[in-house]
Amino acid sequence: MDLLFVAxxxxxxxxxxxxxxxxxxxxxxxxxxxxxxxxxxxxxxxGEPVIGFVRDIELTGSLGSDWFRAAQQAxxxxxxxxxxxxxxxxxxxxxxxxxYFYATHLxxxxxxxGARVFNSPxxxxxxxxxxxxxxxxxxIGPTLVTRDASDIRRFxxxxxxxxxxPLDGMGGMGIFRVGPDGLNLGSITETLNQGxxxxxxxxxxxxxxxxxxxxxxxIGGVPVPFCLARIPQGNEIRGNLAAGGxxxxxxxxxxxxxxxxxxxxxxxxxxxxxxxxDIIGESLTEINVTSPTCFAxxxxxxxxxxxxxxVDALEASIASSAxxxx
Numbered sequence: 001m002d003l004l005f006v007a008x009x010x011x012x013x014x015x016x017x018x019x020x021x022x023x024x025x026x027x028x029x030x031x032x033x034x035x036x037x038x039x040x041x042x043x044x045x046x047g048e049p050v051i052g053f054v055r056d057i058e059l060t061g062s063l064g065s066d067w068f069r070a071a072q073q074a075x076x077x078x079x080x081x082x083x084x085x086x087x088x089x090x091x092x093x094x095x096x097x098x099x100y101f102y103a104t105h106l107x108x109x110x111x112x113x114g115a116r117v118f119n120s121p122x123x124x125x126x127x128x129x130x131x132x133x134x135x136x137x138x139x140i141g142p143t144l145v146t147r148d149a150s151d152i153r154r155f156x157x158x159x160x161x162x163x164x165x166p167l168d169g170m171g172g173m174g175i176f177r178v179g180p181d182g183l184n185l186g187s188i189t190e191t192l193n194q195g196x197x198x199x200x201x202x203x204x205x206x207x208x209x210x211x212x213x214x215x216x217x218x219i220g221g222v223p224v225p226f227c228l229a230r231i232p233q234g235n236e237i238r239g240n241l242a243a244g245g246x247x248x249x250x251x252x253x254x255x256x257x258x259x260x261x262x263x264x265x266x267x268x269x270x271x272x273x274x275x276x277x278d279i280i281g282e283s284l285t286e287i288n289v290t291s292p293t294c295f296a297x298x299x300x301x302x303x304x305x306x307x308x309x310x311v312d313a314l315e316a317s318i319a320s321s322a323x324x325x326x
Contacts (some may be wrong), residue, residue, distance in 0.1 A: 001032045001033070001086035001087070001318070002032070002033045002035060002084075002085040002086050003024075003027055003032050003033070003034055003035065003085065003086055003087050003088075003089060004035040004036070004037065004052060004054060004080065004082065004085045004087070004088045004089070005020060005023075005024065005034070005035070005036045005037075005089050005091055006036075006037055006038070006039060006042070006052065006088060006089065006090050006091060006092060006103070006107070007020055007036060007037075007038065007089075007091040007092055007291075008038065008091075008092060008093055009038060010036055010055075010057070010068055011065070013067065015062075015063045015064075015067040016063045016296065017296045017297065018293075018296070019291070019292065019293040019294065019295035019296065019307075020089075020091045020291070021067065022295040022296055022299070022306070022307040023089070023091075023295070023307055023310060023311065024059065025059060025307065026307035026308055026310070026311045027311055027314075028058075028059050030311065032086070033056070033071075034056070034057050034058070034059070035052075035054040035055065035056050035057065035080060035085065036054060036055050036057055037052040037053055037054045037055065037080075038092070039092050039099060039100065039103035040099070041053040041054070042082075042103060042106045042107070043106075044106055044109055049081040049082065049083055049084075049110070049113045050081070050082045050083075050106050050107070050109050050110035050113060050115070051079045051080060051081050051082065052079075052080050052082060053077050053078070053079055053080075054077065054078060054079075054080045055070060055077055056070065056071035056073070056074040056078075057069065057070060057071060058070075058071050058072075081113075082107070082110035082113070082115040082117075083110060083113040083114040083115040085115070086116070086318060087116050087117075087118060087314060087318055088107065088110065088115055088116065088117045088118070089117075089118050089314075090103075090104075090107060090117060090118070090119060090121065090124065090290075090291075091291045092290065092291060093170070093290065093291050094129070094168070094170040094290050094291075095168050095169075095170060096128065096129070096168060096290060097168070100290075101125065104121040104122070104124050104125050105121070107121040108121040108122060116317075116318055116321055118271075118273045118274070118314060118317070119271060119272045119273055119274060119289055119290075120270065120271025120272065122271065123267075123270045123271040123272050123289065124289055124290060126270070127267075127270075127272065127287060127289045128167065129170075129286050129287060129288050129289065129290065130165070130167045130168075130169075130201050130286060131145065131167065131201075132286075132287040132289070133284050133285065133286065133287055136262075136263065136284060139259050139262070139263075139283065139284040140283055140284050140285070141203060141204050141206055141283040141285075142155075142158075142159055142203065142204040143201065143202070143203045143204075144201070144202040144203075145167075145199055145200070145201050145202075146199065146200065146202070147193050147196050147197070147198065147199050147200070148196065149186070149189045149190075149193065149196070152164070152185070152189050152193075152200065152202055153185065155202050156178060156182060156185055156202075159204040159205075160179070160180045161177070161178075161179050161180060161204070161205040162177070162178050162202055162203065162204060162205055163175060163176070163177055163202070163203045163204075163205050163237070164176045164177075164178065164188055164189070164192055164200055164201070164202050165192075165200070165201050165203075166192055166198070166200065166201075167198075167199055167200070167201055170242075171240050171241075171242030172238035172239075172240030172242060172245075174192065175237070175238055176188045176192070177205060177237045179205075203285070205237075206280040206281050206283055206285075207281075208280050208281030208282075208283075209232060209237065209239060209280050209281075210231070210232065211229065211231070211281070212229025212230055212231040212239055212245075212248065212280075213229070213230045213231075213232075213238075213239035213240070213245070213278055213279075213280050213285070214227040214228070214229045214230070214250075214256060214278065214279045214280070215227055215228045215230060215276050215277075215278055215288075215292075215293075215294045216252065216256055216259075216260050216276065216277050216278075216279060217274070217275070217276055217292060217294065217295075217298070217306060218260055218263065218264045218267065218268075218274070218275040218276070218277065219273070219274055219306075219309050219310050219313045220268055220273060220313035220316070220317070221264040221265045221267070221268030221269075222264060223252060223256075223257060223260035223261060223264055224298065224304060224306055224309065225251060225252055225304065226249050226250065226251055226252065226298050226301075226302045226304050227249070227250060227251075227252055227256060227279075227298075228247045228248070228249050228294040228297050228298055229247070229248045229249075229250055230245040230246070230247050231245055231246045231247075231248060232244075232245055233245060233246055241297075247294070247297045247301075248301070249297060249298050249301035249302045253282075255279075255281075255282040256279055259277065259279060259282075259284055260277060263275070263277060263284075263287070267287070267289075272289055273310075273313060273314065273317060274289075274292055274310060274313075275287060275288065275289055275292060276288040276289075276292030276293065276294065294306075295307050295310070
C-alpha cells in the first residue's frame, strides 16, 4: 500500500525522536511504500483531482540526517493524485495558521474524490488544540478565554496564581505565569491579547505541574497504557520537551485512564485516529490533533510498541472503509 505523509520538510526531522518517522519505519517494515510532501505541494484545478507533488522515499536505517533517500524507481518529485494512494497522513506541525487551514480544505476535497485522510481534515479544523477542552468542562480546571484585560484581572483576583497562553502556541511558546503579587500582569496581557485584538486562554496554575505535564496518546479511541510525563526543569514552569522538560514515561493513573476512556471514543468517531491529550494532575489542559508526538520516548522507556499500535489501527481503519469487494 502507498502511504503519503503530508509533513514538514523531511530534512528537518530528528528521526531518533520523531513520531512521524516512527510511523514511517513501522509502515515500511510491513512493505508499505512511502511518499512525502509538504502542504505547499498540494494543488487542485477544476476538472482534475487534488494532487501532491511528492517524493517517493526509502529509509536507510540511519537515525542521522541521511535517514531517507529517494526511491530508485522514482528519484524525482512527481505529481500524485491523493485519491489513488492507500492513505494520506496529515502530519504537519502547528502553528494552525491560514495556510494550514487552507490545506485542510484541499485535503477535504481529496476526501470527496475518494482519498482516505488521517486525521480527518474537518476534524482537524473543528478541534483547535487549546479550545477543544471547552467541550469537556468536567475534566478541566478553572479556565477563561477572552480578549478583555478586565476579565483577566478579575480571574487573577479570584485565583491568585494563573497561567496565560496564546491560543495558537505550541511547544510551550508564549506561556506566562503570574503569581499572587500580580507582577507584570498588565504587560503580559497586552503582549498576548495585542490590545484586545487576540483571544487568550487563562487557567488557574496547577501545582501538580512539578510532577509533569502528561501526554497521553489515544489511538483508534483507545488510550496507550503509558503516558509521557514532561517534567519542568530548573526554574521553568513549562514541561514541554521543546522548552527543556524531561520526559519520563509512566503508567496511566486511574484519573488519566478515566479521562482518556471518556474522550477516546468520542474523538475517534469524528475521524481522529490519533489524539494526544495533556493532563496536569487530574485536569485536562489540551487536546492535540495535528501531529501528536512522544511515540519514541514512550516506546524507548517502556517497550510498548506505539508505532506498531498506530499502524495496526491505520490498516484496520483503511480496511473497514474499503469498498465492498475491494
